[in-house]
Amino acid sequence: MTSWSLVINSFRFYARSHIGTLLGVAVGAMVLVGALLVGESVRSSLRYMAEARIGKVELALPSNDRLFRAELAAQLQDDLGVDTAALLQLPGVAKRPSGESRANNVIVMGADATFWKLARTQPEFAEIPEDSIVINERLAKQLNVEVGNFINLRVHNPSQLSRDAPMAPVEDSTASLAQMEILAIVSDAEFGRFSLQASQIPPYNAFVPLSQLQDAIEKPGMANLMLVGHATKPSEDPLGQAQAALARHWQLADTQAQLLQLPGDKGIELRSPRVFIDPPLAKAALAVDPNATEVLTYFVNKIQIGERSTPYSMASALADFEPGTVWLNQWAAEDLQAKVGDDVKLSYYTVGTMRQLEELTGQFKVGGIIAMDDPRSDITLMPDFPGMTDSENCADWDTGFPMDLDAIRDKDEDYWDTYKGTPKAYISLDTGQEIWSNRFGSLTSIRYAQNGPEALEALGKQLLSKLAPNDTGLTFQAARSKADASVNNAMDFGELFMYFSFFLIAAAVMLISLLFQFTMEKRTRETGTLLAVGIPAKRVRRMLLLEGGLIAIVGCIVGAFAGTFFAKALLNALSTNWKDAVASATLTYHSSGTALATGMSMGFFVALGTIWWALSKLRKQTARELLAGEPPQQIITKNTAKRLVIIGVALLLAALGWVGDALANGGQISPTAFFGAGAMLLLSGMTLASARLKHLAHVSVLTQAQSLSLGGLGQRNAARRSRRSMATIGMLACGSFMIASIGVFQKNAKTNADQPTSGTGGFELMGEASIALVHDMNNPTNREDFYGLEEEIMKDVSFVPFRLRDGDHANCLNLNLAQEPRLLGVRPKTLAGKFSFIDTMDGLEPGDNPWSILESARDTLKLPANVVPAIADESVMVYALSGNDIMNPKKLGDTIDHTDEHGNTFKIQFVGQIDDSIMQGNLIIPESDFIKLFPSESGYRVFLVDNPGERTQEVSDELNVALADHGFEWVSTTQRLGELNAVHNTYLQTFQVLGGLGLLIGSLGLGVVVLRNVQERKSELALLRAIGFEKSAIKRFVLFEYLDLLIGGLLIGTLAAALAVLPNMLSPTADVPYALLGATLGGVLLLAGAWTWIATNISLRSNLLEGFSGD
């Protein structure tokens, strides 16, 4: 005989009594295990998706429009001893030749056999043959195609010369691949999901032969994405090693630079297919030889002296010339009849945002005339402007500027035939850089006074030695680490579902507490005996706790088993009714020993804690009381009830006063304040209910025999075990308050959608393109000329354009944690008055247009050069960028790291926060900073459209048709906001459903209380029967007594909730789910009523008169 065997004996003997407690523990464990398994399943599903999209890739080098030699990948493969692959990855549009289906935002990838080796599972083909295409399952579904069908592709044609740059031609910025036969439809594991961006939604992927795509865009041998696979030997610094290997093998061709031997031994020239030499490259080139000649050649519209002018000419800026002077070549001087000292005007275009052209004029004096055979009159000074160099006639030039072809004279054509782009005017380098520099560079070539192949080779080596690959945008990224981080730090659905299941857990705790306590109450004499025979109270409690522990263990095992089913049910709901909460991601159930063990442990400790708490009441009872079977003595004075009444009334008056004052003054009080007032009313109701019970329990009522009634007796009964009664009222009141009030926080995207301050910003449409637009869409001529938009339809339509740096969507539609969020560059004035600001960083002056802080923050806050101000939606900062660290959300003033085009890390500082809007998922930064950080990102890819509401469909159709080749997806802003709100709304719905379930289980507690109370009062009821009461009357008496508690609890909670959400309910656009609320609360009322009725019937089923015989 030991204490432990006594515990085991007790556990066995009271097993039936413990079933209720055990079920309560099982419910708690089931919920916890289920929630954790959901979390693990979501995480595992995301991990599977991440594995599928990354395959065996460890590192990636994306260079977007900066192309490098595909051969570089093979060189790195040999150097590093790991698999590598070079790809050409371009955005595009896919459609069936019949036109019956199309897909925008397709990622077209030119790949060879090396790419497929990096997939988790090798596809059946080794390489894609010419004119064949491989697509992923999502694209196949979208296009409704199968193997053997044909697809047409249109892809973005990356231009070395940014389309935002001066002299960028207006040539078609796309290339096409027609009649590509589908070779295979690859699964996720076969790299069908390949992507560097973290998202649970697979992209539309299309794979074509690398060489064919290179040919299509006329960039043979070039690539813009390199992948590096797992090393067989783990390396401490794979990123550093790859970057070092890159530095060993890269060549000038990878830097967008060329060194050319100029004809006639005029030296060696550094030039770039980007026309303007990147500043880092220029810096390195000058470091090689500080005496090198810097050249900036620009296109001028007119050289004018008085009334005479020469149209469309090249002008060069060189260090040899005096500022303020212009030297003309002989031809121009004759054309203009110029002589030294004449005033000359040079007119030229500068390119602003959205390719807005501004024609400026510079005033010079003729400083001299350069003979046509002077070495300075050099045909090679003109860089290779893509739209001009190869033109036969001036009239064929594509300068990207509007040209008056009538102004071109025959002599101008003759000049072009003879001298091509030989500059006609020369100015000083300083002046030239002052007026023609742009974000792409301030030089078009750099010349070295050396000649010959050896010098050429030596200069190439020296130049590369002064440069690092990341100076030219070649920077490896740790693709795998980022994928791991995006999954590991993603929103924890386990935690989320634990919050959602709060009431289920609370209900389970209440059941455990009530039922275990009841079991203990039945055993008070036994406990008293143990104390009486001298077993220390601590040991007695420990033995009972051990017994409780056994119940908890068995309950947790049962709960864990049920939890797996609960998790599957939740995942099923997330795939069907609640699919919006996970943005329709495909989630599969993953069992996890850790989740099971953690859930069971948590369930065990919750249960044990509750049991310990229930047992702690034993401390208050003496052995004598326990032996006598007396309940613990409660000292209730008159003042107890009075105090509670005073508190309750004060809370009630404060709540009513708060609301009344606001309504009387016609003022607005915030929904948060109303919620506070509602919560106060809830507390008031519960305090008054408690006061009533205390009053009924006080001896003073014993003096009111003259007012004795059966109903009054019923109320007094409820007061006898006031804690039980209050637990019932409290549970029902809090539950109904939360469920009823949370329901009205559903967001409706259509509410005030036409208001500029709403989540839509008052815009009607939102569009995102695969291929950027570079021209000003607010200019009717531009949109008609460049995009063929019908002005009749586009009348009164305005656009707000955004530059886009692709990245991870930082919104609730992305289950992964965004590692490098998407950036939108905007001119703040275009958003004046749009959306609602929650707050701006201290020290900033938002003024009339808070968006202006994007531009003023740099000076006001004295931001360092590597810090960029940003504005983001509240949910982006609080949730999307916090991931599983939800308790530590991003605040104003916080920064996150991002990487610029050159691979340099910069910081994004949050300076403003807007109310949730259609901009969720993006960080908005000033366009001026955007173009500095990402000079190669030309044009605009995201547009907000403001148009007369009644013409939205017409405008949308026109935009869809006219801009089809840019792969635009146009959606109404309310639809977009609705998709984003759906996540929030589904969360609330989930909370309501699980909360409702908790309340229903909580109502079961009421049934248990009835059973127990009636059991305790059997002798009283027997007395009623003995003195002539009908059995049915006694049943009614008991039933109404508990219905009082039920209705009281629900009423307190619902009334308080109604007050809390009054502003929402009164709002004409409110979207209160009355049906769901009514069903939930009605369900609770009915079910709890049914429990009470059943419990009453069970308790009173036997012969009541037996109650006289004792227990």
Add this chain to the structure above:
Amino acid sequence: MAEDNAVVLRLEAVQKQYESADRDPVPVLKGITLTVRHGDSIAIVGPSGSGKSTLLNILGSLDSPTRGSIQLDGQELAHLSEQELASIRNKKIGFIFQSHHLLPQCSVLENVLVPTLAETGKATTGAVERAKRLLDRVGLGHRLTHRPAQLSGGECQRAAVVRALINQPSLILADEPTGALDHSTATSLANLLVELNRDDRVTLIVVTHSVELASQMGATHQLQDGAFTSTDA
């Protein structure tokens, strides 16, 4: 074993009153003085509400006096902690209640052994042997593995007596030990108690309504309104 005439229990002017929230304190015991010597058998009788059970609870350290002194084996109980009192109850006092309060989940033998768990949580072999011997002596040797539900009321009460004796206490307190039994069983139990007192010199204090049982005790104290009114030796 203590010598005869040694004082086992001494009460000096013990008072007990119960507090009430809105009323004056209710006095239950009004200055009880009592000396109990080793081997004494004492009956405390009196009408309902006279304070008998309260006195017994105070004697057994289940309750504490409001005023006055109570010494068990010369040790003042008022100064002891709850843990020390539990130890006193375990080693020096044996309780017999009107209801046997046997643990329904345990066998007869286990019930008897329950008090031996207080020290180490484990019954010693010696304790088990003693329990069997005592149970055999009270006629329950054949019922060792039966549960209380399988015993008659008299058998349960005899098992409760053995439980009270298991730790060889210096004082047995019995609260209406025959109150729940029929006449014949009550007589049998009364005889057992008398026999234990006589043969084993166990000091016995019995609170009872039963004149028959009281008459078998060495002394009877009449309690009325919280005070002894007479003593019959």
